Amino acid sequence: MSIEIKAPTFPESVADGTVATWHKKPGEAVSRDELIVDIETDKVVLEVVAPVDGVLAKVIKGEGETVLSEELIAIIEEGAAAAAPAAKAEAAPTAAAAPAAAGEEPLLSPAARKLAEEAGLNPASIAGTGKGGRVTKEDVVAAAAAKPAAAAAAPVQAAAPVAPIQATGDRTEKRVPMTRLRAKVAERLVEAQSSMAMLTTFNEVNMKPVMELRSRYKDLFEKTHNGVRLGFMSFFVKAATEALKRYPAVNASIDGNDIVYHGYQDIGVAVSSDRGLVVPVLRNAEFMSLAEVEGTISDFGKKAKAGKLTIEDMTGGTFTISNGGVFGSLLSTPIVNPPQTAILGMHKIQERPMAVNGQVEILPMMYLALSYDHRLIDGKEAVSFLVAIKDLLEDPARMLLDI
Structure with a gap:
């Protein structure tokens, strides 16, 4: 049939x-x-x-x-x-644990193939332990770890002198098709820059109060919330939701000649994956606790690495937060994700001398960047929104007292 x-x-x-x-x-x-x-x-x-x-x-x-x-x-x-034949089925487990035969194309997942290319490994030389002989990411990692050991042992076995390598002058190039995700991201970024009146405003925030609060309660927080760790992103998400309530235009979107004001805060959080940058969405973030935010972001990160994010996870969003600081970025200008009208960029926490009450203190400072669509958001509104986030982070009690 x-x-x-x-x-x-x-x-x-x-x-x-x-x-x-x-x-x-x-x-x-x-x-x-x-x-x-x-x-x-x-x-x-x-x-x-x-x-x-x-x-x-x-x-x-x-x-x-x-x-x-x-x-x-x-x-x-x-x-x-x-x-x-039954014999073929019985032989399958043995074949699965061996490298692919000469001329035979090994079975690799897209993530495993990309990892093998980055490590400079021949897929045919990797033993696959997955179902049906499929090469998994773990197989590639194990093969990459064994490669330096094999290379180190080679000089001991070589008795004859090694002839010097003659430079051929060849410069290799590799051409691969752009993935649909990368192509779509490129298309949307160009679209955003060509269709928006995009500006970026900057400010800086003293992270010492949040860092002290996190240091004081992180162990109790993790114990109370079943292993969920307290990070910085949850503070930024909560500060953003409070600021969005005060400045609804930053949470709005443009649809043709109409302005759509959203009565909810669906916060997109940029997450790096093997396939590129993805932005899963925290639904109704204004009602989520710090633990729920951290737990959901952690789940998104795991699903992104495993390639298990669904379309529903990444559809929608009224505002986006991007954290380039995890990669060491000190300052950047993030690009708005249309049809949203603003995006908040977090950066590296850097200790700097600051003037406090006439005295110089060394404080952990972070630059904040807000890129916004000037067609809808005025400069005064954008700056006031960013200052509101700064004030909430420098005095976290404001988020509890709603002031």
């Missing part, structure tokens, strides 16, 4: 997708719920699994081809796998 395999149903915000990787070849046996193909969209990688046991009879959409929502991509012959 022939079973049609179709692309997943894409939401309205996603027009189409691209076939990223086929994990099975025509004629190979597949098991129910086994991953057979990855489809990359502008936001996430969607995994398509086999609905039944059988054999992949025909691939209709090859790697790199564009697919629409619910479009036919392959055909599976149900039950055909039952005719395969």
